[in-house]
Amino acid sequence: MKLLPSPLVCRDAVELVSDYLDGTLSRRQRRRLEKHLAQCDACTAYLDQMRSTIAASGRVGPEDLPSDVVEGLVNLYRRFRSDN
Amino acid sequence: MDDAELLESLLGGNESSFTELVRRYHSTLVKVARYYVASAASAEDVAQDTWIAVLKGIEKFEGRSSFKTWLLRICANRARTSGVREHRSIPVDANESGPSVAAHRFDQGGFWSEPPVPFTDAIDSRLDNATLLNSVRDAIEALDEPQQAVVTLRDVEGLSTQEVATLLGLSEANVRVILHRGRARVREIVEEAVKGKI
Numbered sequence: 001m002k003l004l005p006s007p008l009v010c011r012d013a014v015e016l017v018s019d020y021l022d023g024t025l026s027r028r029q030r031r032r033l034e035k036h037l038a039q040c041d042a043c044t045a046y047l048d049q050m051r052s053t054i055a056a057s058g059r060v061g062p063e064d065l066p067s068d069v070v071e072g073l074v075n076l077y078r079r080f081r082s083d084n
Numbered sequence: 085m086d087d088a089e090l091l092e093s094l095l096g097g098n099e100s101s102f103t104e105l106v107r108r109y110h111s112t113l114v115k116v117a118r119y120y121v122a123s124a125a126s127a128e129d130v131a132q133d134t135w136i137a138v139l140k141g142i143e144k145f146e147g148r149s150s151f152k153t154w155l156l157r158i159c160a161n162r163a164r165t166s167g168v169r170e171h172r173s174i175p176v177d178a179n180e181s182g183p184s185v186a187a188h189r190f191d192q193g194g195f196w197s198e199p200p201v202p203f204t205d206a207i208d209s210r211l212d213n214a215t216l217l218n219s220v221r222d223a224i225e226a227l228d229e230p231q232q233a234v235v236t237l238r239d240v241e242g243l244s245t246q247e248v249a250t251l252l253g254l255s256e257a258n259v260r261v262i263l264h265r266g267r268a269r270v271r272e273i274v275e276e277a278v279k280g281k282i
């Protein structure tokens with residue numbers, strides 16, 4: 001007789017969310033998580049937040065570099081050009 | 085302009101193309117370097133050396149990989165060498181064995197006792213998109229290594245898990261664990277920021 005996997009609790013479900021969003025969970029783990037999500041608003045909210053966070057990370061764009069850092073690197077470029 | 089166009093223009097001696105590439109990638113180079121070396125100052129030095137190596141090697145760059153991959157590889161190789169020289173040990177995830185969401189937020193049965201603050205709604209209705217982006221940027225800045233390097237390379241720069249693993253000398257399984265914890269931490273910091281604004 002094949003034992004049915006025990007249902008997930010929220011504490012374990014949140015540990016699967018990142019791999020779920022990256023599509024790297026096994027089929028069995030994915031089904032267990034989806035079954036849990038279908039019944040749990042809080043974990044669904046957690047999943048949505050992780051999704052928003054990851055999407056926002058991809059849109060943050062480059063940081064504003066301090067002007068002295070940019071200046072230093074531009075000077076480095078000029079020195080390189082004049083030496084080569 | 086995309087990276088390939090900037091590179092083309094840089095080859096023609098256009099200084100502003102160099103400046104634009106610096107603006108795009110310098111902070112990521114510093115984060116990658118920081119993963120390997122002992123101090124912020126060393127990381128800046130490695131990033132600067134990387135740009136010199138780029139200028140020296142640009143004519144030999146054949147475009148077999150993207151410019152970004154090539155640039156990050158140069159940086160990681162230099163940083164690794166500097167780290168070895170400094171006898172720096174590679175950072176491990178201090179929380180690797182702990183839960184990614186604080187234990188007190190669950191009851192004894194493992195169900196939420198303090199569920200997530202629904203920040204998506206809060207952001208849609210009360211905060212603008214720029215606020216979310218700023219919160220996420222600040223949260224990534226606040227991460228410790230190795231989470232900062234992994235989250236930056238995977239989620240900000242969009243590299244694959246395999247590419248991140250190669251650059252940082254980690255297994256893909258390790259990258260996934262560190263990424264999961266880093267993302268959870270970023271979400272938590274953003275949630276805290278949202279909570280303060282509702």
